Amino acid sequence: MATTAKASPRDRLLDAAAQLFYRDGVSIGVEALCRSAGVSKRSMYQLFESNDEMLAASLERRRAWYEAQLTPPDSASDTPRERILYVFRRLEQASAAPDYRGCPYLAVLVELKDTEHPASAVARDVKDHLESGFRTQAERGGARDPRLLARQLMLVFDGAGARAGARIETLADGLATGTVTALMDAAGMK
Amino acid sequence: MATTAKASPRDRLLDAAAQLFYRDGVSIGVEALCRSAGVSKRSMYQLFESNDEMLAASLERRRAWYEAQLTPPDSASDTPRERILYVFRRLEQASAAPDYRGCPYLAVLVELKDTEHPASAVARDVKDHLESGFRTQAERGGARDPRLLARQLMLVFDGAGARAGARIETLADGLATGTVTALMDAAGMK
DNA sequence: GAGTTGGGAAACCGATCGGTATACAGGGTG
DNA sequence: CACCCTGTATACCGATCGGTTTCCCAACTC
Numbered sequence: 001m002a003t004t005a006k007a008s009p010r011d012r013l014l015d016a017a018a019q020l021f022y023r024d025g026v027s028i029g030v031e032a033l034c035r036s037a038g039v040s041k042r043s044m045y046q047l048f049e050s051n052d053e054m055l056a057a058s059l060e061r062r063r064a065w066y067e068a069q070l071t072p073p074d075s076a077s078d079t080p081r082e083r084i085l086y087v088f089r090r091l092e093q094a095s096a097a098p099d100y101r102g103c104p105y106l107a108v109l110v111e112l113k114d115t116e117h118p119a120s121a122v123a124r125d126v127k128d129h130l131e132s133g134f135r136t137q138a139e140r141g142g143a144r145d146p147r148l149l150a151r152q153l154m155l156v157f158d159g160a161g162a163r164a165g166a167r168i169e170t171l172a173d174g175l176a177t178g179t180v181t182a183l184m185d186a187a188g189m190k
Numbered sequence: 191m192a193t194t195a196k197a198s199p200r201d202r203l204l205d206a207a208a209q210l211f212y213r214d215g216v217s218i219g220v221e222a223l224c225r226s227a228g229v230s231k232r233s234m235y236q237l238f239e240s241n242d243e244m245l246a247a248s249l250e251r252r253r254a255w256y257e258a259q260l261t262p263p264d265s266a267s268d269t270p271r272e273r274i275l276y277v278f279r280r281l282e283q284a285s286a287a288p289d290y291r292g293c294p295y296l297a298v299l300v301e302l303k304d305t306e307h308p309a310s311a312v313a314r315d316v317k318d319h320l321e322s323g324f325r326t327q328a329e330r331g332g333a334r335d336p337r338l339l340a341r342q343l344m345l346v347f348d349g350a351g352a353r354a355g356a357r358i359e360t361l362a363d364g365l366a367t368g369t370v371t372a373l374m375d376a377a378g379m380k
Numbered sequence: 381g382a383g384t385t386g387g388g389a390a391a392c393c394g395a396t397c398g399g400t401a402t403a404c405a406g407g408g409t410g
Numbered sequence: 411c412a413c414c415c416t417g418t419a420t421a422c423c424g425a426t427c428g429g430t431t432t433c434c435c436a437a438c439t440c
Contacts, residue, residue, distance in 0.1 A: 009417070025303055027217050030398060040418045041399075051398065101303055109356035110300045113215055113291060127358050151359065152369045159349025166299035168317050169341065179342045182376040183369070199387075220428055230388045231429075241428065384439075390432090397426065403419085410413075 010047050012037045017058035022104045026055060026111045026119075056118035059108065063126055066104075069094075070130070080141035081184055084134060084153065088180050091157065092171040095164035102165020106158050130154070141189040149187040156180055200237050202227045207248035212294045216245060216301045216309075246308035249298065253316055256294075259284075260320070270331035271374055274324060274343065278370050281347065282361040285354035292355020296348050320344070331379040339377040346370055 007015070016037035020028045030051050034041050048054040072078060072086040094100055101107065105123040112120055134153045138146035160176040163169035197205075206227035210218045220241050224231050238244040262268060262276040284290055291297065295313035302310055324343045328336035350366040353359035 023303070025301065027397095029396070031396070038418095040420090042401085042419085043417055045399070046417095102300065106352060106356070107300055109358065110292065110297055110352060111215065113213070115357050124358055148365075148368070151365055152372075154359070155349035155353065155365070155369060156345050157349070158352055159345035159347070162296060162300060162348055162352055163345065166296070167305050168299065168314055169344070175338075175341055175345070178338070179345060179373070182342075182373055186372040186376055217427095219426070221426070228388090230390090232389090232431080233387055235429070236387090382440085384437105386435105386437085388433105388435085391430105392432095393428105393430075395427075398424100400421105400423075402421080405418080406416085408413100408415085410411100 009037075009039045009043050013039050013044055013047065013054070014058045014061045017054055018062050018104075021055060021058060022101060022107070023099070026108060052118055055108070056122050059105065059119055059122045059126075062104070063122070066126065067129065079190075080137035081189060084137050084141075084180060084184065085177055087130075087134075088157070088160075088176040091160060091164075092174065092176050095161070095171045100165060103158065103161040106161060107165070127154070127158075130157070138187070138189060141184070143184070143187040143189040145187065149183065149189065152183050152187075153180055156183070199227075199229045199233050203229050203234055203237065203244070204248045204251045207244055208252050208294075211245060211248060212291060212297070213289070216298060242308055245298070246312050249295065249309055249312045249316075252294070253312070256316065257319065261323075269380075270327035271379060274327050274331075274370065274374065275367055277320075277324075278347070278350075278366040281350060281354075282364065282366055285351070285361045290355060293348065293351040296352060297355070300352075317344070317348075320347070328377070328379060331374070333374070333377040333379040335377065339373065339379065342373050342377075343370055346373070 013033070017033055020033060020036060030041060030044065033051075033054075034044055037044075044054070048057060070087045070090050072083050078086075105126045108119050108123045109127075114120060131150050131154050135146050135150035138149040138153075143149045156176060156179050160169070160171055160179075164171050169175070203223070207223055210223060210226060220231060220234065223241075223244075224234055227234075234244070238247060260277045260280050262273050268276075295316045298309050298313045299317075304310060321340050321344050325336050325340035328339040333339045346366060346369050350359070350361055350369075354361050359365070
């Protein structure tokens with residue numbers, strides 16, 4: 001009946017990986033990972049080339065979900081400004097969860113200081129995609145310099161995520177949305 | 191003659207720690223650390239209680255230098271706005287160095303996801319101190335909500351540092367200073 | 381010269397790292 | 411039935427982890 005018990009080893013591995021890497025960092029270890037996923041190391045090493053590739057795959061797998069999380073359900077009615085604010089409202093909501101640890105993609109980039117790591121490439125991709133989404137809305141909204149505004153929004157997004165994740169800031173009072181509102185105003189966005 | 195060869199084991203250890211933790215992350219290991227410092231593990235463990243305390247001590251040691259780095263040489267002439275911009279100009283300059291890896295204190299908070307870790311407390315302290323410096327200047331500059339502006343500046347500071355350190359952003363064109371200028375303007379700061 | 385001390389070299393502890401190899405149990409297909 | 415294919419369990423590899431301990435030498439004090 002329930003499909004829950006029938007997840008493939010691959011899926012169980014990727015799900016456990018995403019969870020453990022996020023909660024405990026990238027240095028979790030193959031041993032703990034496989035134990036948590038209920039998969040033997042042998043199976044893992046014939047599904048993935050290495051631990052590094054596993055990490056990259058688990059990030060890639062979460063990507064669609066992560067981006068959907070930040071994308072407003074498209075009602076043609078909402079303005080570019082609204083669509084941008086939606087992203088930051090979601091960030092503020094997510095950061096309220098007790099197990100929030102910041103953006104997993106930024107965290108991976110910080111922890112793996114190696115820019116050549118396969119997982120770093122995935123993380124950069126996700127970041128670039130978000131930024132280009134901001135730029136698109138900035139253009140639609142008539143910002144004076146859409147690319148500049150998009151980069152500013154990314155500073156706020158990553159700064160807010162990191163600080164909330166590290167528990168040195170709380171976004172509960174609308175700090176992020178307030179800040180980006182000021183920046184969009186300053187950029188002449190309607 | 192040269193005092194360079196006479197650094198105490200403690201100092202050699204702390205300096206090597208600061209360097210290696212910054213370059214390679216907090217998972218460096220006691221072995222590599224002592225080798226790099228030219229100090230035996232025995233000496234290290236009678237100077238510090240544990241590896242964790244060592245990390246905290248090395249962060250604490252760098253603290254004065256780090257904060258001085260961001261503090262303008264006080265000429266009574268410069269405005270609060272100038273003093274804030276000075277911080278972000280220094281950030282932009284520092285981020286241009288090829289071995290720049292972002293703010294070491296934020297990195298530690300991200301890597302050690304444990305908020306109870308002794309090093310996390312040091313890092314939080316440094317961040318709080320910077321924020322309160324911003325607030326002081328915001329008050330002096332007549333910002334409508336000094337505390338809010340200070341928090342916004344911290345978002346930009348940490349976002350810019352993290353993104354530049356991860357090599358997904360370049361601050362060379364004045365992105366950070368431009369952004370905080372817009373925020374200070376919006377806050378009604380003179 | 382005798383005694384004390386600081387600190388480096390290195391062995392050692394059990395645990396874990398990433399990764400490999402061997403052995404075996406279950407399910408389909410002939 | 412035999413056959414193969416997945417996947418688990420497990421032992422194993424050399425290396426490293428944080429941390430402790432032993433040994434010994436060089437510099438200092440008396």
